[in-house]
Amino acid sequence: MESGGSRHRCQDQRRRLAYESARILAEQGPTEFDRARRKAAARLGITDKRCWPDNAEINDALLEQQQLFEPDEHARSLADLRRHALSAMREFADFRPRLIGPALRGTATHEHGIELRLFADSPEEVLMALMDRRIPWQEGEAVQRYASGSVETCPVFAFVAGDIPVHLQVLPWQARRQPPLDPVSERPERGIDADELAALLADGGESEAVTAAF
The missing domain is CATH 3.30.460.10 (Beta Polymerase, domain 2)
Structure with missing residues:
Protein backbone atom coordinates (compact mmCIF):
# COMPACT_ATOMS: atom_id res chain seq x y z
CA MET A 1 0.00 0.00 0.00
CA GLU A 2 1.29 3.43 -0.90
CA SER A 3 1.99 5.61 2.16
CA GLY A 4 0.89 9.19 2.53
CA GLY A 5 4.50 10.33 2.23
CA SER A 6 4.91 8.42 -1.02
CA ARG A 7 1.74 9.90 -2.45
CA HIS A 8 2.85 13.41 -1.51
CA ARG A 9 6.29 12.82 -3.03
CA CYS A 10 4.70 11.48 -6.23
CA GLN A 11 2.35 14.47 -6.49
CA ASP A 12 5.29 16.82 -6.04
CA GLN A 13 7.19 15.00 -8.77
CA ARG A 14 4.18 15.27 -11.11
CA ARG A 15 4.05 19.02 -10.59
CA ARG A 16 7.78 19.42 -11.14
CA LEU A 17 7.65 17.28 -14.26
CA ALA A 18 4.62 19.12 -15.61
CA TYR A 19 6.35 22.50 -15.30
CA GLU A 20 9.64 21.25 -16.71
CA SER A 21 7.79 19.62 -19.62
CA ALA A 22 5.92 22.88 -20.21
CA ARG A 23 9.19 24.79 -20.27
CA ILE A 24 10.53 22.40 -22.90
CA LEU A 25 7.34 22.71 -24.93
CA ALA A 26 7.62 26.49 -24.90
CA GLU A 27 11.04 26.13 -26.50
CA GLN A 28 10.41 23.26 -28.92
CA GLY A 29 6.72 23.33 -29.83
CA PRO A 30 3.42 22.74 -28.08
CA THR A 31 2.50 19.40 -29.65
CA GLU A 32 5.33 17.08 -28.64
CA PHE A 33 3.99 16.19 -25.22
CA ASP A 34 5.53 12.75 -24.89
CA ARG A 35 8.97 13.88 -26.04
CA ALA A 36 8.92 16.81 -23.63
CA ARG A 37 7.73 14.60 -20.77
CA ARG A 38 10.48 12.04 -21.33
CA LYS A 39 13.13 14.72 -21.66
CA ALA A 40 11.94 16.40 -18.46
CA ALA A 41 11.91 13.08 -16.62
CA ALA A 42 15.49 12.41 -17.70
CA ARG A 43 16.60 15.86 -16.58
CA LEU A 44 14.96 15.51 -13.17
CA GLY A 45 15.80 11.85 -12.71
CA ILE A 46 12.18 10.78 -12.15
CA THR A 47 11.87 7.24 -13.46
CA ASP A 48 8.58 6.11 -11.87
CA LYS A 49 6.04 6.63 -14.66
CA ARG A 50 3.21 6.56 -12.11
CA CYS A 51 4.48 10.00 -11.11
CA TRP A 52 4.56 11.38 -14.63
CA PRO A 53 1.95 14.04 -15.55
CA ASP A 54 -0.52 13.46 -18.35
CA ASN A 55 -0.86 15.76 -21.35
CA ALA A 56 -3.63 17.80 -19.76
CA GLU A 57 -1.48 18.56 -16.71
CA ILE A 58 1.40 19.65 -18.94
CA ASN A 59 -0.89 21.80 -21.06
CA ASP A 60 -2.28 23.48 -17.92
CA ALA A 61 1.27 24.16 -16.72
CA LEU A 62 2.16 25.68 -20.09
CA LEU A 63 -0.89 27.96 -20.02
CA GLU A 64 -0.08 29.01 -16.47
CA GLN A 65 3.51 29.87 -17.37
CA GLN A 66 2.49 31.88 -20.41
CA GLN A 67 -0.14 33.81 -18.46
CA LEU A 68 2.25 34.41 -15.57
CA PHE A 69 5.41 35.49 -17.36
CA GLU A 70 4.21 37.17 -20.57
Whole structure:
Protein backbone atom coordinates (compact mmCIF):
# COMPACT_ATOMS: atom_id res chain seq x y z
CA MET A 1 0.00 0.00 0.00
CA GLU A 2 1.29 3.43 -0.90
CA SER A 3 1.99 5.61 2.16
CA GLY A 4 0.89 9.19 2.53
CA GLY A 5 4.50 10.33 2.23
CA SER A 6 4.91 8.42 -1.02
CA ARG A 7 1.74 9.90 -2.45
CA HIS A 8 2.85 13.41 -1.51
CA ARG A 9 6.29 12.82 -3.03
CA CYS A 10 4.70 11.48 -6.23
CA GLN A 11 2.35 14.47 -6.49
CA ASP A 12 5.29 16.82 -6.04
CA GLN A 13 7.19 15.00 -8.77
CA ARG A 14 4.18 15.27 -11.11
CA ARG A 15 4.05 19.02 -10.59
CA ARG A 16 7.78 19.42 -11.14
CA LEU A 17 7.65 17.28 -14.26
CA ALA A 18 4.62 19.12 -15.61
CA TYR A 19 6.35 22.50 -15.30
CA GLU A 20 9.64 21.25 -16.71
CA SER A 21 7.79 19.62 -19.62
CA ALA A 22 5.92 22.88 -20.21
CA ARG A 23 9.19 24.79 -20.27
CA ILE A 24 10.53 22.40 -22.90
CA LEU A 25 7.34 22.71 -24.93
CA ALA A 26 7.62 26.49 -24.90
CA GLU A 27 11.04 26.13 -26.50
CA GLN A 28 10.41 23.26 -28.92
CA GLY A 29 6.72 23.33 -29.83
CA PRO A 30 3.42 22.74 -28.08
CA THR A 31 2.50 19.40 -29.65
CA GLU A 32 5.33 17.08 -28.64
CA PHE A 33 3.99 16.19 -25.22
CA ASP A 34 5.53 12.75 -24.89
CA ARG A 35 8.97 13.88 -26.04
CA ALA A 36 8.92 16.81 -23.63
CA ARG A 37 7.73 14.60 -20.77
CA ARG A 38 10.48 12.04 -21.33
CA LYS A 39 13.13 14.72 -21.66
CA ALA A 40 11.94 16.40 -18.46
CA ALA A 41 11.91 13.08 -16.62
CA ALA A 42 15.49 12.41 -17.70
CA ARG A 43 16.60 15.86 -16.58
CA LEU A 44 14.96 15.51 -13.17
CA GLY A 45 15.80 11.85 -12.71
CA ILE A 46 12.18 10.78 -12.15
CA THR A 47 11.87 7.24 -13.46
CA ASP A 48 8.58 6.11 -11.87
CA LYS A 49 6.04 6.63 -14.66
CA ARG A 50 3.21 6.56 -12.11
CA CYS A 51 4.48 10.00 -11.11
CA TRP A 52 4.56 11.38 -14.63
CA PRO A 53 1.95 14.04 -15.55
CA ASP A 54 -0.52 13.46 -18.35
CA ASN A 55 -0.86 15.76 -21.35
CA ALA A 56 -3.63 17.80 -19.76
CA GLU A 57 -1.48 18.56 -16.71
CA ILE A 58 1.40 19.65 -18.94
CA ASN A 59 -0.89 21.80 -21.06
CA ASP A 60 -2.28 23.48 -17.92
CA ALA A 61 1.27 24.16 -16.72
CA LEU A 62 2.16 25.68 -20.09
CA LEU A 63 -0.89 27.96 -20.02
CA GLU A 64 -0.08 29.01 -16.47
CA GLN A 65 3.51 29.87 -17.37
CA GLN A 66 2.49 31.88 -20.41
CA GLN A 67 -0.14 33.81 -18.46
CA LEU A 68 2.25 34.41 -15.57
CA PHE A 69 5.41 35.49 -17.36
CA GLU A 70 4.21 37.17 -20.57
CA PRO A 71 0.45 37.68 -20.36
CA ASP A 72 0.09 40.76 -22.57
CA GLU A 73 2.52 39.61 -25.24
CA HIS A 74 1.00 36.16 -25.36
CA ALA A 75 -2.55 37.52 -25.56
CA ARG A 76 -1.63 39.76 -28.49
CA SER A 77 0.20 36.93 -30.26
CA LEU A 78 -2.69 34.52 -29.77
CA ALA A 79 -5.23 37.05 -31.05
CA ASP A 80 -3.09 37.65 -34.14
CA LEU A 81 -2.81 33.90 -34.77
CA ARG A 82 -6.56 33.44 -34.51
CA ARG A 83 -7.23 36.33 -36.88
CA HIS A 84 -4.84 34.77 -39.41
CA ALA A 85 -6.56 31.43 -38.86
CA LEU A 86 -9.94 32.99 -39.62
CA SER A 87 -8.58 34.49 -42.84
CA ALA A 88 -7.18 31.12 -43.91
CA MET A 89 -10.42 29.35 -43.02
CA ARG A 90 -12.38 31.71 -45.23
CA GLU A 91 -9.87 31.18 -48.05
CA PHE A 92 -10.35 27.40 -47.85
CA ALA A 93 -14.05 27.49 -46.99
CA ASP A 94 -14.92 24.80 -49.56
CA PHE A 95 -13.16 22.26 -47.36
CA ARG A 96 -15.16 23.09 -44.21
CA PRO A 97 -12.05 23.99 -42.18
CA ARG A 98 -11.91 23.77 -38.42
CA LEU A 99 -9.34 25.36 -36.13
CA ILE A 100 -7.65 22.80 -33.89
CA GLY A 101 -4.53 22.47 -31.79
CA PRO A 102 -2.56 24.98 -29.72
CA ALA A 103 -4.05 28.11 -31.32
CA LEU A 104 -7.45 26.92 -30.14
CA ARG A 105 -6.26 25.69 -26.75
CA GLY A 106 -4.47 28.99 -26.14
CA THR A 107 -0.84 27.82 -25.98
CA ALA A 108 0.37 28.59 -29.52
CA THR A 109 3.04 31.15 -30.41
CA HIS A 110 3.86 32.79 -33.74
CA GLU A 111 6.66 30.31 -34.26
CA HIS A 112 4.30 27.38 -33.85
CA GLY A 113 1.62 28.88 -36.09
CA ILE A 114 -1.87 27.52 -36.66
CA GLU A 115 -3.38 24.14 -37.42
CA LEU A 116 -6.46 23.75 -39.58
CA ARG A 117 -8.30 20.56 -40.36
CA LEU A 118 -9.74 20.38 -43.87
CA PHE A 119 -12.07 17.76 -45.34
CA ALA A 120 -11.98 16.54 -48.93
CA ASP A 121 -12.68 13.53 -51.12
CA SER A 122 -8.93 13.36 -51.76
CA PRO A 123 -5.82 15.34 -50.72
CA GLU A 124 -5.32 16.28 -54.38
CA GLU A 125 -8.27 18.64 -54.12
CA VAL A 126 -6.45 20.65 -51.47
CA LEU A 127 -3.25 20.52 -53.54
CA MET A 128 -5.12 21.97 -56.49
CA ALA A 129 -6.47 24.77 -54.28
CA LEU A 130 -2.93 25.58 -53.14
CA MET A 131 -1.69 25.57 -56.73
CA ASP A 132 -4.55 27.79 -57.88
CA ARG A 133 -3.57 30.30 -55.21
CA ARG A 134 0.13 29.94 -56.09
CA ILE A 135 0.97 29.02 -52.53
CA PRO A 136 4.23 27.06 -52.18
CA TRP A 137 3.88 24.23 -49.68
CA GLN A 138 5.73 21.42 -48.01
CA GLU A 139 4.07 18.06 -47.55
CA GLY A 140 4.22 15.95 -44.41
CA GLU A 141 1.93 13.73 -42.42
CA ALA A 142 0.36 13.50 -39.00
CA VAL A 143 -0.52 10.44 -36.98
CA GLN A 144 -4.13 10.40 -35.83
CA ARG A 145 -5.66 8.23 -33.13
CA TYR A 146 -9.37 7.49 -33.03
CA ALA A 147 -11.80 6.47 -30.30
CA SER A 148 -12.16 3.10 -32.00
CA GLY A 149 -8.50 2.41 -31.22
CA SER A 150 -7.34 2.72 -34.81
CA VAL A 151 -4.26 4.76 -35.72
CA GLU A 152 -4.01 6.39 -39.14
CA THR A 153 -1.88 8.98 -40.89
CA CYS A 154 -3.16 11.95 -42.83
CA PRO A 155 -1.35 14.34 -45.18
CA VAL A 156 -0.38 17.78 -43.92
CA PHE A 157 0.37 20.68 -46.25
CA ALA A 158 2.41 23.43 -44.62
CA PHE A 159 3.12 26.95 -45.83
CA VAL A 160 3.91 30.35 -44.38
CA ALA A 161 1.41 33.20 -44.55
CA GLY A 162 3.28 36.40 -43.80
CA ASP A 163 5.46 35.15 -40.97
CA ILE A 164 3.00 32.61 -39.57
CA PRO A 165 3.28 28.88 -40.30
CA VAL A 166 0.01 27.30 -41.41
CA HIS A 167 -0.53 23.54 -41.27
CA LEU A 168 -3.43 22.03 -43.18
CA GLN A 169 -4.44 18.53 -42.14
CA VAL A 170 -6.57 16.81 -44.77
CA LEU A 171 -9.08 14.18 -43.69
CA PRO A 172 -11.92 12.42 -45.51
CA TRP A 173 -15.43 13.82 -45.13
CA GLN A 174 -16.56 11.05 -42.78
CA ALA A 175 -14.03 12.23 -40.22
CA ARG A 176 -16.27 15.23 -39.58
CA ARG A 177 -18.61 12.91 -37.68
CA GLN A 178 -15.86 10.89 -35.99
CA PRO A 179 -12.79 13.13 -35.68
CA PRO A 180 -9.42 12.01 -34.31
CA LEU A 181 -8.65 12.28 -30.62
CA ASP A 182 -7.21 15.45 -29.17
CA PRO A 183 -3.76 14.72 -27.67
CA VAL A 184 -4.57 16.77 -24.55
CA SER A 185 -8.13 15.80 -23.66
CA GLU A 186 -8.08 12.31 -25.23
CA ARG A 187 -11.57 13.08 -26.55
CA PRO A 188 -12.63 13.62 -30.18
CA GLU A 189 -11.04 16.87 -31.36
CA ARG A 190 -13.89 18.66 -33.10
CA GLY A 191 -12.33 22.11 -33.14
CA ILE A 192 -14.34 25.17 -34.14
CA ASP A 193 -15.47 26.48 -37.51
CA ALA A 194 -15.01 29.95 -38.97
CA ASP A 195 -18.27 31.31 -37.57
CA GLU A 196 -17.39 30.10 -34.08
CA LEU A 197 -13.90 31.59 -34.34
CA ALA A 198 -15.30 34.91 -35.57
CA ALA A 199 -17.67 34.96 -32.59
CA LEU A 200 -14.79 34.19 -30.23
CA LEU A 201 -12.77 37.10 -31.62
CA ALA A 202 -15.77 39.44 -31.52
CA ASP A 203 -16.46 38.54 -27.90
CA GLY A 204 -12.95 39.52 -26.91
CA GLY A 205 -11.98 35.94 -26.05
CA GLU A 206 -8.71 36.06 -27.96
CA SER A 207 -6.60 35.27 -24.92
CA GLU A 208 -8.79 32.50 -23.56
CA ALA A 209 -8.08 28.81 -23.95
CA VAL A 210 -11.02 27.14 -25.65
CA THR A 211 -12.12 23.88 -24.12
CA ALA A 212 -15.80 23.59 -24.91
CA ALA A 213 -15.18 22.35 -28.43
CA PHE A 214 -13.26 19.26 -27.33
